[in-house]
Amino acid sequence: MKSQMMAAVLYGKEHLQVEPVAVPEIDRGDLLVRVQVALTCGTDVKVFQRGYHARMIVPPAVFGHELAGDVMARGADVTRFTLGERVVAANSAPCEECYFCQHGQQNLCEDILFNNGAYAEYIRIPARIVERNTYAIPEHVSYQDAALVEPLACVLRGLEETGIRPGDSVAIIGLGPIGLMFVRLAKVYGARVIAIGRRKTQLDRAAAMGADELISTAVLPQPAGMVRQLTHGRGADIAIEAVGNPETWHWAVDMVRRGGTVNFFGGCPNESRVSLDTSLLHYSEITCKASFHHTPAHIRKALDIVGNGDISAKDFVNREEPLTNLLEVMRHLMSHNGHLKTAIIP
Ligand SMILES: [Zn+2]
Ligand SMILES: [Zn+2]
Numbered sequence: 001m002k003s004q005m006m007a008a009v010l011y012g013k014e015h016l017q018v019e020p021v022a023v024p025e026i027d028r029g030d031l032l033v034r035v036q037v038a039l040t041c042g043t044d045v046k047v048f049q050r051g052y053h054a055r056m057i058v059p060p061a062v063f064g065h066e067l068a069g070d071v072m073a074r075g076a077d078v079t080r081f082t083l084g085e086r087v088v089a090a091n092s093a094p095c096e097e098c099y100f101c102q103h104g105q106q107n108l109c110e111d112i113l114f115n116n117g118a119y120a121e122y123i124r125i126p127a128r129i130v131e132r133n134t135y136a137i138p139e140h141v142s143y144q145d146a147a148l149v150e151p152l153a154c155v156l157r158g159l160e161e162t163g164i165r166p167g168d169s170v171a172i173i174g175l176g177p178i179g180l181m182f183v184r185l186a187k188v189y190g191a192r193v194i195a196i197g198r199r200k201t202q203l204d205r206a207a208a209m210g211a212d213e214l215i216s217t218a219v220l221p222q223p224a225g226m227v228r229q230l231t232h233g234r235g236a237d238i239a240i241e242a243v244g245n246p247e248t249w250h251w252a253v254d255m256v257r258r259g260g261t262v263n264f265f266g267g268c269p270n271e272s273r274v275s276l277d278t279s280l281l282h283y284s285e286i287t288c289k290a291s292f293h294h295t296p297a298h299i300r301k302a303l304d305i306v307g308n309g310d311i312s313a314k315d316f317v318n319r320e321e322p323l324t325n326l327l328e329v330m331r332h333l334m335s336h337n338g339h340l341k342t343a344i345i346p
Contacts, residue, residue, distance in 0.1 A: 001073070006346065007120030008326050010063040013051030014334075018324055021062070024117070029127025031134065032073040033087060036143040038118035038344045039066040039317060040333060041151060042176060048330045056091075056114045064118030064344070065091035068137060068146040072122060078130060088146040089125045090133035090153070090299045091115055107157065107293040119326055121346045132296050135303050144313035144343055145306050152311055153294035153302040155181040155265075159189065160298075161291050162238045162261045166190030171227050171236035171255050172211075174243035174266060175202035177316050177341050182240050182265075184209045188310045191238075194230055196223050196251075199338040209315060224254035235260060242266050246274045253277070258284040265291055317341045 004020045011017065026032045044064060047053045057063065068088045071081050081087060094101050094109035101109050117123045125134055137146040155178060164170065170186045172179050175197035186193050187210035194213040195206035203214045213230050215223045228235050235257035241248050244266030252262045253276060280286065294302075305311055318339075321329050323346040333339055 005121035006323055007117065008063045008323065010048065010051075010057065010059045010061055012059050014048060014331075015051070016048065016063060016327055016330065018119075018326055021120075023122050024124035026073060026075050026124055027127065028075040028077040029130060030075045031071055031078060031081060031087070031089075031125040031130050033067070033069040033089065033123050033125055034072045035067050035069040035118060035120060035123055035346045036086075037068055037147050038064045038120075038346065039144070039147045040329060040342045040344065041066055042178065045330060045333045049334055055112075057116050062117030062120055062123075064120070065114075065116055066147045066150045067118035067123060068143040069123070075127070077127075080130070081134070081136065086137040086143070086146075088135055088137050088149050088303065089115070089123075089129055090150050090294070090296075091118075092293070093126075093129040093132040094296070095128075096132070104295075106295040107291075119323060119344055119346065121323075133299050135300070138303075138307050141307055142313065144317055145311075146303070147343075148306060148311060148313055148316060149299060149302045150294070151178060152181060152185075152305065153298040154178075154291070155185055156302050156305070157294050157298045158182070158240065158263055158265045158291040159185055161289050162240070162263050164189050164191055164238060167192070168237040169194065169231050170238045170240065171196060171252075172206075172240045172242060173197075173223075173248050173251055174241065175199075175206050176242065176338075178265070179240075179242035180205055180209055180316065181311065182242055183211050184311055184315065185305075187211075188305070194227055194236060196227075202338055205315070205340075222251075224251055227255035231257065234258070237261070238263070240265055244268050246272050249274050250276075253280070253286060253288070256286055258286070261287040261289065263289045263291060267292070313343075317343050319343065320345055322346075
């Protein structure tokens with residue numbers, strides 16, 4: 001086993017370097033995984049742009065969090081996995097002991113452990129993640145499909161939080177990889193999907209994933225009225241905001257029906273504020289929710305969904321690049337909207 005590997009190190013704002021670093025050492029409960037694929041994610045692009053993420057990563061640090069690979073080494077206490085086994089590990093694990101964990105809100109765990117370093121030849125999976133959030137990849141599932149489990153778990157949780165039922169009309173604002181996952185998953189749940197986006201390529205992708213109605217905001221800059229028209233004047237049963245912008249947060253409230261549910265899934269820039277029409281919320285009994293991150297139960301369920309073939313990487317990943325090109329990939333994703341994910345092959 002070699003002692004050095006290539007890894008992407010994030011140093012700060014728009015500053016990352018792919019360079020030789022020591023292969024991580026592992027403890028008794030840890031795994032060392034040879035990364036076969038790491039997927040880019042909107043969060044990584046945000047972190048690259050800002051130079052940090054208050055909760056997830058403090059530079060200088062190895063970078064990247066959606067991965068699948070093979071077990072290269074395991075600590076003495078690990079019995080669940082074998083050498084060479086294909087595995088997918090989530091980017092965090094909760095403590096299972098704090099107030100939030102005890103209340104089934106492991107995504108809000110006070111002592112959540114985050115793990116980064118997927119853009120590297122090897123990554124250490126710490127014991128807690130090995131125990132609670134790492135799975136063998138079923139034989140028929142590819143590394144890329146498996147690596148989708150982390151973002152999919154967030155989307156799955158976001159959709160479950162809305163109480164979605166078959167036949168519901170679901171308006172989805174924003175058709176990046178996350179919005180498109182909502183489209184696909186809402187169809188799996190038997191909903192009627194109204195997909196709202198600006199770019200034709202994104203609307204085409206939403207249609208390919210089963211969206212029933214498409215609204216282009218390039219043509220219709222205020223889409224709420226059209227959502228009403230498409231729903232007998234009522235508004236959608238569920239509206240999901242997957243952009244992360246105060247204006248589109250407002251749209252979501254404007255296009256949901258009386259008694260409907262809004263999920264503000266997209267995180268806005270720090271210190272953003274929205275002002276909401278209180279009588280609309282009150283007299284129309286609108287439920288407003290937001291969701292962040294995932295729980296171990298959703299990671300497990302997301303792997304099942306991928307295993308069933310309901311979600312597949314071919315719909316969300318449209319480029320493959322070697323690790324050495326990561327800086328260009330990040331710059332590209334930063335300056336172009338409307339992209340899908342890139343598979344980084346270390
Ligand atoms: Zn992600
Ligand atoms: Zn906890």
